[in-house]
Amino acid sequence: MTSKTASLYDWVDERLGLSELAAFARHKQVPVHKQSFWYYWGGISLFLFLVQCFTGVLLLVYYRPGAEAYESVRQITFNMHFGWLIRSAHSWSANLMIFSILVHMFSVFFMKAYRKPREFGWLSGMALLGIASVFGFSGYLLPMDELSYFATKVGLEIPAAVPVVGPFIANLLRGGLQVNEFTVQRFFALHVVVLPALFLPLLGFHLWLVQRHGNAVPPSEEAKPLAERKAAPFFPNFLVKDLAMWLVSLNILALLASVFPWSLGKPADPLVPAPAGIHPEWYFMSPFEMLKILGNALPGEAGEIAGILFFTLGIVLWLLIPFYDTRKFAGSRARAAHYFGLLAVFALLATTVIGYWTIR
């Protein structure tokens, strides 16, 4: 460094504490072991979220909520240069983001990374997944085509099935008794203002926790003596690999978005019957199918209430896993948690496959 740049650095450092940051980066270590691959998935999810912010703002430049929603998406898709690509990237990236968050969640689960002191990391991550799925649900309506119309109509039947307060909540979300321009307008407010306002601070908290506690190591590594464990510096070794994964993700996204552009259906029309073969997005397929199976076993309201109880119970158990499986070394609780995870993966995969199998 020349003396001028050195003195400029000193000037900024004195005011912003850059050298503390640099020291922090120098000392940060990332464990290296057979399962290190799974450490990338949180970063990939973060990257795809950034892509969502960026492409979302680009769509916001031309999107008009309310009665003109469909027409504005049609303009974006067919009239604006590369509008189809921006929209396709936003849709694909949304799907990839949900996928990578799920991979991240299951890897955390099976590596037991939720154990003390990382309970808040687990809880905030689950909240982020919850918000991400509401992002997906609300964003799906915004083009206001046939598919989004029926998806929203059906999706809002789930809160409507909650006893006593359900219909009230569903009408509030819907902005009336029917899915119409009022629904789009409020889903838009939810999608671009309310959800980001909830998501961003929570994401900051989640990332801060990761910095505070560092990467968790799986039990197989924990069992080894300290001297046998390997680690690599975060900066630049892990960061370079992390960014390389971001580049890979971006390339996959660009390929999917341009080769398989997201389509736009016919405008939503409540008088037109639902199209054949209509089905939820893949990440809602499993709950949809489980509700269908339960509804067949227990017809009527009993089935609906049983379904909601079943989901609530499953999610609560899943959320509380750090408080159940607490012991550092393997025991019956650790094994039970592991089997619970396997059961969850199996149930999700099986119902998703059945769901796609039975589409007509």
Place this chain on the structure above:
Amino acid sequence: MSEVLNLPHIVKEPAEPGEQRTRRAFLVAAGAAGLAYTAALAYPIYRYLASPQEMEAAASAVTEVTLKDAQKLPKGSVLMFKFGTAPGMLIHHEDGRWIAMTAVCTHLGCTVKYEADQDRIHCSCHGGVYNAYTGANVSGPPPRPLKLYKATVGDAGVNVSRA
């Protein structure tokens, strides 16, 4: 992205001259690839954001417009119309003359106003005044006159074209 690819230059030991040359070549190639990649991302985004300008450019290429029934415009009054994308004004003077010109002030682009009682064109933004027959800038800040159009009165309307 180029910085990402440049990062592994943390090798500290002094390099051989030949080695240095290949490293240099690698860094140049990586930088070029990074630039090409960034350009491939930036180009669609630029075109996307510039779409309305391009559409307007097509619209503003219009050279004439026919104002239907404008021949019925009473004397001492004005008709504001869109010429391409910008506002224009058609004035029917008390002496029967028809004058058409752009209505965009040459100072800072406000839409100007024809004042029949003083037979002048006035801009409310900064007090610019133009001659209502020639478009000449008479007083105030406007640096240039308003551009005149050719107005041809017919039975069905008034045709306005670039002079």
